[in-house]
Amino acid sequence: MPRTATSWVGKMLEASGRLLYVNEPLNPRHPPGRSPGVLRADVQHAFQYISEENERDWLAAFRDTVRLRYHPLAELRRNHGPYDLLRAVKHTGGFGLGRLRGRRALLDDPYAVFAAPWLHRRVGCQVVVTVRDPVATVSSWRRLGWRPRLGELLAQPALVRDRLAPFREELEAAVSNGASDGLEQASLLWRVIYGTVAAYPREIAGLEVVRHEDLSVDPVPAFAGLYDRLGLPLGPDAERAIVKATSGGADQRVMRWSLSGGVSRTAARRLDSRANLDVWRERLSPEQVARVRELTADVAAGYGYASENLSR
Secondary structure: OOOOOHHHHHHHHHOOOOEEEEEOOOOOOOOOOOOOOOOOOOOOOOOOOOOOOOHHHOHHHHHHHHOOOOOHHHHHHHOOOHHHHHHHHHHHHHHHHHHHOOOEEEEEOHHHHHHHHHHHHHHOOOOEEEEOOHHHHHHHHHHHOOOOOOHHHHOOHHHHHHHHHHHHHHHHHHHHOOOOOHHHHHHHHHHHHHHHHOOHHHOOOOOEEEEHHHHHHOHHHHHHHHHHHHOOOOOHHHHHHHHHHHEOOOOOOEEEEOOOOOOOOEEEEOOEOOHHHHHHHHOOOHHHHHHHHHHHHHHHHHHOOOOOOOOO
16 A cells, blocks of 8 residues: 555665666656556556456556566657656656666565556566555545545455455445545545455465565565575675664655666655654644544454554
């Protein structure tokens, strides 16, 4: 789900020197999405669902992306402002250099969560899912003024049929009540996403589900374990990158990730990762915290988020 540290995790993995970071090709907004140079396919929905049923529109495009084959002419036909031109030049060179260096594509994309089983089966992707305490996630959404576009889920009949049937009535009620509290809608989105992901181990061999909190408490050993399970080397440069990204103060300025020659950039804040775990306590009232816990309890318990103190 967006705001569960996908960018942080992705950039820490890119620090291995074996991967090339590609930012959110399925994001429906441009930038970073709707970039046919990166993904030569038409993204129609937030949280686009892809399966064998509609793969004709996606398979060749994703195979090109993971092979780091950039399409500059397709990009410039759609996006040709000054920023887009610079971005196209950077991606053209970056993808080409990545191929020469033998790097694999790392797709950092929470909007691909419902496409993940297909990406594993048909494109050969290893899949890492990040999960974060629902209270911290909802708090982050509220801070940014975000409201989930739940109608985008219901607008995909195959997604509802194949994945979201247990949540259909709740989603329909939330969409029909458009004035409902954003806190409740974000809680529902968290529950829908991670309730669906709970079934993925049966479909995705080697699936990694990593908790934001576990990576934050002791980052170097936690990432070392993840590196090992993914077959990535944790060298001195990678270890230094992890320490640098997790030992700053809360007043640090926003930094622009650009490690290991990556072509895609994303904003993040260098933080003391342990101190950052409890920042939601300053943003939500006890009543709001209790409400999020209540709304997400059935799914959250499966990820170990069953008590008030688990974010500590």
